Amino acid sequence: MGKIIAFVICFALFLPMAITDEKYEIHEANIAISKNFLEANTNLIPPKNVTIVVWIKRVRSLNMQNQSIFFKILIDGEESIWWKQIYRGMDIWFEWPMAWNTVDYESGKEVPIQIEMWKKGIVDKPCDISKQKGKYLYGKSLTLFYNLTTGEWYGDDELKDGNGYGHASGYEDGNYCEDDYEIWFDIVEWDGDGDRLTYWEKLKYGFNTSKDYSKVDLDNDGIPCDWEDKYGYNPLVAEDHKHLDDDEDGLDNIEEWLTSQWFSDPFAKDIFIEVDFMEAKVGKDYILPKKSQQMICNAFAKHNITVHFDDGMLGGGGDMIPYDNRMYGDELMAARMKYFLHGDPNYWRKGVFHYAIICCQMGWGGRPAGGRMFSYDGFTVGAQYVRNWMWMLRLQGSDYITAMASVFMHELGHNLGLFDFEGIDNEKTRFPWNKEYWEYGNYKSCMNYRYVFKLVDYSDGTHGENDFDDWGHLDLRRFDEDWW
Template identity: 70%
Template sequence: MRGKAIAFILALALIMPAIAFNGRNNLKIFNEKKELINEPQNVTVVVDIKRIRSHDLQNNKIYFKIYIDDEESQWWDQVFEGMDIWFEWPMAFKQVKYEENKVIPIRIEVWKKGIVDELCDISQDKGDYLYGKALKLFFNLTTGEWYGDDYLGDENGYGHSTGYEDGDYCQNDYEIWFDIYEWGEDGDRMTYWEKIKYGLNTSRDYSNVDIDGDGIPCDWEDKYGYNPVVPEEHIHLDPDEDGLDNIEEWETSRWLSDPFAQDIFIEVDFMKAKYPWQEDYTLPKESQYMICDAFIKHNITVHFDDGSMGGGGDLIPYDEGMDSKDLMAARMKYFLRGDPNYWRKGVFHYAIICSQIEWYWRPAGGRMFYTDSFVVGAQYVRNWLWSIKLQGSDYITAMASVFMHELGHNLGLFAFDGIDNESTRFPWQRGYWLWAPYKSCMNYRYVFKLVDYSNGDDKEYDQNDWAKLDLRRFDEDWWR
């Protein structure tokens, strides 16, 4: 992979002089330094696949076909394997002739290897074959923006698409993150013509420059439709109402957040097993992906940090039964790093996967112990695994369900009689049948079995949990 990446860079280095020097016409314009410069005649359009994730929880083998201006343009043909794959280098590029506001068609296809290769669904469109499954986009060479199956302001995110958007969940669905930009000598994503419009130096790299002093670099502001030379009060802007202001959205953009699409970040720490030969208490990747799948159907992207983002994945020493004091001490040590004002507070939720917890002097499967924090007792789930299997569920599903239940409390799901109702646990209880329409993991009848909140389809004894989520609530500095 590294050799191919080096070859990719060398290839771009060879074509860039033609773009930067040989391909200029006689149009004369001035930059902010009053230097006379000429407009490029050709530009290189780059399609950069950031990440792709399977919705079927399988380690499939996949490959890409990427068409730029109707020509297959991926730099290398390679098969990738895994449920969740991150990419380090751009996937495809093509040099095209520049014309003002010229639109370049781009098509991204994902194929699953098999006896007969199958086209995967990454499009919001319904239907089979290319129209309903491939991602069809149109890139403007002047503005550097694209539209089509994905666009700026898309509630699912700009540069983010999933086959779930069409409502059909059985089409080899994948979730994909990507970027499209013009490769230039300057190193940032702003086009030559955008820099002219903003009065910027066309040869300077503004990717990490905050020229208007509002706390966010020009590149990010330009990508998401803000003027990079006009200050904004980004610390007070939260257009998607997910509890992350624009400064925090920029800080988390390395993990693919979006200021106009709701994101939830969760740092997860684990607990060592009691004995060396036992399995540590963790949250399985498959459980994480089940939770992600439930939320993305409602255009909410969940990001787990189990060590991949530099914060989670700590192994807390074994504790037979964590009480409130233990939990708060762990939160301060492992999540806040001993600093009550640590930057992750108000950005990440915090979860601990431990052995068991004590709740009103009895073991429990989980609990919320602060507005941004909750705990799941994995040993408690293991102890009840025999019953869980008799109900047609399994450990992966049960852990995802309990985790999502406690996360629901972090997101404000409390004030409803079907939530945490002790009379709904067993078939011999009246509440078990009375609250059956409330198909939510917040209902004890369905916890361990269902990884979803209710959509409120039933009029009685039901509520729309998804409509009542408050993603900003965890950021409040209070506790009851």
């Protein structure tokens, strides 16, 4: 127990600070690296063993269950959880490392790591966090192989796998009914210096092995060394990160790094949305319920797209706009400038986050409306409008949580470029006495007025005649263009 306490105290002293907008230390990259650097520096005595640390950053129930869970983490075949604990919640964020183990060092040695997540009950059952298929633990846990020299891993999660490095999901196997969870994690070697570069990587680059490079940009390309190394870039070779967007999600690498504190990945698609709310004149304030957010996240997760909501959780959203019975275009744009851009037309979140307002209602053509895209990066949902129609929506099998998620996803779809199909925003698809209601019945999408308020999904185009592949036509970069 004393060993554990000592480790935690030492680890806490060297915890890196969260990324901020501060200027980072810049050095001239006048370092020559020999291919035989390791052999040439025989006077350096490398450590004989290495402490591997596994961080579980966040887990999210894809089945939207508020249940009790616990972890089992094996490092090199040994149970390595340093503090066994049961957690409860639908979306849990963690602040401390979960497991650690010290192993003997060998050059290029690959250490097996297994991450298991269990649901606590009368009989404990494994949750699915793996892309592997199978009814038993193999098809539900993560098996990884960590290289002690490079600090990289592969296996059930790896760099450029399409879903994010240090990010896995039970949805990846295509089976959505297995107590599926989404998990974010990291694996590092603890040496007390604050960055994630291994001792041997620092030797390779010619770095000081005891210096913290998490905030040092040696090649002056705008991104610190350890982020570049983690994602396969050379920290001594300047990259045009401002114009690199390998995953085509509208975020260049500078923006991916700025949002990496919230788990964005330069090789996996991310969508960030800041959401503000409105005070109600009577009754409950107009907000986007957490479960509505989870439903939207789940729909995108099935397509390896991660949606990040900021309703105050990420330090920007959650503002309460004063009550307004009906907001019009100029009022919506004024709210965007005040609450989203904070009076600065070039505020850094512009082109990084979409912006949504949950208001009472908005005006459209002289009548109230339930939703509207009012800017190339902004849209609104009228919560009171949805509430007014709940009597009818319940008769059709919907509920308030689903209706809010559906309308929100509809307007987000416009932000992502969904316009050019006859079944989108077709007023005549609303009622069964119109032929268009039946003509576009196969278009099972929240972009179809027949299904908005009831369906939280886009169509994949596989339902027959007059269907449309929304998912295949999303353009995540569209909000980044001044086409409006």
